Amino acid sequence: MNLLFRPLVIALLCLLCLTGWSLPTWxxxxxxxxxxxxxxxxxxxxQKAFTASQTGQFNEAETYWSQLIDYLPDEAALWSNRGNVRVSQNKLAEALDDYNQAVALAPEQPDPYLNRGAALEGLGRWEDAIDDYSQVLALNPEDAAAYNNRGNAQAGLGHWEDALADYQTAADLDPKFAFARVNAALAQYQLGHADEAIRQFRSLTRRYPSFADARAALTAALWSEGMSGEAESNWVAVMGLDRRYKDLDWVSTVRRWPPAMVAALEKFLHL
Structure with a gap:
């Protein structure tokens, strides 16, 4: 039996590590x-491939998956797994080739489409990514990860209403999916619904005190609304959790916050 890694958000696109690698089976x-x-x-x-993938030894993992493909070239899961570790090394073009092969070998399986969609996002091919996520949902209409990722791709196109709808559906399908919930709140802020966004950020930080993304967003939103004391208190916690939020370029291009949220954080940081 072949196992398939299915990270909800591939390492390049997520980087915040609230979810681990899961191991569905084909x-x-x-x-x-x-x-x-x-x-x-x-x-x-x-065993070596899984261990290396789970512990972040992606170069070694790629070697192991390649050796497995040499033995079993018709096993779609192996191609998809190698694509995942290649994405984790920012080898997006090579990963895309792997996912294309996985899709060709197992067109009825949703996971290669989900993973290929994430690689397409990394390449800025938003519409192609949306097509892949929509294909996942055609195969499994209750796939929360596909809704969240499709929301990300809609956000890449600036389609914030569509993004919000997908994020909210993902959160409804999986109430513990913290990234879908924070993404929905970020979209609310971009759409001008600051009060609702702040309410959601506060709820997330109460439920997940170590969720740096929600705390950083709450900081920026509170500062913009004139609640400087609470904003600064949350920022102290953010700096103890993840100092990358001081880097506006990272927040904008890697984490991919909405423009309005990035602008709010910029105002806070400059002051």
Whole structure:
């Protein structure tokens, strides 16, 4: 049986590490004509590949997945897994090739479309990413990750109403999906609904005190609304959790906050 990594948000696009790697299965078997020695080598390589992927040793993981593909070139999960670790190394073009192969081998499986969509986002191909996420939802209409990621791609196009609708659907499908909830609040802020965004940011920070993204957004929104004391208190917590939020370029281009939220944070940081 082949296992498939399915990060809800691939490392390049997420980086905030609230969710781990999960291991869904595709019911496929090793070819019967392999020798017992080869079967054992495949088993060992799989374990090494998973361990390296889960511990962030992406270059080693890529080598292991490549060796597995040499043994089992028709196994779509292996191509998709190698694509994931290539994305984690910012090898987006190579990852896209892997996902294309995975989709060709298993067009009925949603995960390669989800992962390919994330790689397409990394390349700024928003409409192609939306097509892939929509294909995931055609296969599984209750896939919260696909709704959240499609919201990200809609945001990339500046379609904030559509993005908000997708984020809210993702949060409704999975109430514990913190990223979908903070993304919905960020979209609310971009659309001019500051009070509602602040309410949601506060709710998230109460439920997830170590969620730096929500605290940083709350800081910026509160400062813009004149609540400087509460803003500064939250910022102290942010700096103890994740200092990347001092980097406006990272916030804008990697985390991809909406323009209005980036502008609010810029005002706070400059003061």
């Amino acid at each position: 019911a496929q078997s090793d070819p019967a004509d392999l020798s017992p020695q080869a079967v054992q080598e495949i088993s060992d390589l799989r």
